Amino acid sequence: GNSVTQMEGPVTLSEEAFLTINCTYTATGYPSLFWYVQYPGEGLQLLLKATKADDKGSNKGFEATYRKETTSFHLEKGSVQVSDSAVYFCALSDNYGQNFVFGPGTRLSVLP
Amino acid sequence: GAVVSQHPSWVICKSGTSVKIECRSLDFQATTMFWYRQFPKQSLMLMATSNEGSKATYEQGVEKDKFLINHASLTLSTLTVTSAHPEDSSFYICSAPRLAGTQYFGPGTRLLVL
Numbered sequence: 001g002n003s004v005t006q007m008e009g010p011v012t013l014s015e016e017a018f019l020t021i022n023c024t025y026t027a028t029g030y031p032s033l034f035w036y037v038q039y040p041g042e043g044l045q046l047l048l049k050a051t052k053a054d055d056k057g058s059n060k061g062f063e064a065t066y067r068k069e070t071t072s073f074h075l076e077k078g079s080v081q082v083s084d085s086a087v088y089f090c091a092l093s094d095n096y097g098q099n100f101v102f103g104p105g106t107r108l109s110v111l112p
Numbered sequence: 113g114a115v116v117s118q119h120p121s122w123v124i125c126k127s128g129t130s131v132k133i134e135c136r137s138l139d140f141q142a143t144t145m146f147w148y149r150q151f152p153k154q155s156l157m158l159m160a161t162s163n164e165g166s167k168a169t170y171e172q173g174v175e176k177d178k179f180l181i182n183h184a185s186l187t188l189s190t191l192t193v194t195s196a197h198p199e200d201s202s203f204y205i206c207s208a209p210r211l212a213g214t215q216y217f218g219p220g221t222r223l224l225v226l
Contacts, residue, residue, distance in 0.1 A: 032214070043118075043205050043220035044156070089155065093215065100146065100207075100215055104155045 002027040006090045006103035013080055013110050021075040021106045023064075023090035031092040033057075033066050033073040038087045038105075047075075047088070080110045115139065116208050118218035125196055126226055133191045133221045135162075135206030141186035142208035146215070147179075150203040162189040162206075196225040 006023040013019060025033065032051045036044040048057030053068035062077045073090060090103040119134045135145055143164045148156040160170040160181055168181035178200075180192040193200050201224050207215040 034214070036217070041222075044207075044217040046214065046216065049214060100158070102155045107153075 002031065002092060002099060002101045004090050004092055004101050004103035006088075007106055008104050010107040010109060013108070015082055015110055015112050016079045017110075019075070019077040019080045019084075019108070021088055021090075021108070023073045023075065023103060025071050025073065025090075025092050027071075027092055029094060031094060033064070034091045034093070035062070035064055035073070035075050036089045036091060036102075038089065040086070044089065080108070082110045082112050084108060085110045115210060115216045116206065116218040118204075118206055118221050120221060121219060122222040122224075124224045124226065127197055128195055131193045131196055131223060133193070133204055133206075133223075135189045135191070135208070135218050137187045137208045137210075137216075140208075140210050142189075142210070143186060144209065145183065145189040146207045147181065147189070147191050148205045148207065150205060150220075152203075156205060159191075162191075193223065196223070198225045201225045 003026045034049045035047040037047045038044050048059040050057040050066035053066050056065045064073050064075045087105045087107050089105045093100040115138050117136045125131050145162040147159045149159050150156045158171050159174045160168045162168050162181045162183040164183040170176045183189045203220050203222050205220045207217045210216050
């Protein structure tokens, strides 16, 4: 079955540091890939997505590129802020929004 | 703005009582909605798929008589935790697909059973 693996953290960075959170997946067919963010005490918010190979999703300074050859969707940000502290979930689904699978989540703490 | 809402956002109840959680899609129809459970510092676990006009489908290990799901309309699904016990305390999140391949999540309902 489909699965998502991501670095579990926690990840602690200083403000303005570079962020990478690795995500790799196993799936049949052509899944869509997502990053969701969960701030303390809140539900999940879609951060970015990519629906086909070589697509780059981007939002709020975060980027991730759908790499089919390496089955990866790593999340990056050039300069993190304290307000980016949250839990980040990598996820995939089939093209109909079904069979949604989450990674375990990576907790990010950004220190001032 | 939010495209999926949940009510209530948090609830405290006594052991043995039942609690109903509503999930609504705003401005769009959802023939399918999903219910997840999230334990502290853990990922989301899919509990069940709510289907408008038919029975919900439950994931393995989820008691259908314990977690009653009713997809009352194209914009509303409800999850009722029956005879709640302290081990049912958790964060319950619903989601609905709007665009192909994208899930929109509700803000979650935190349940505490005393």
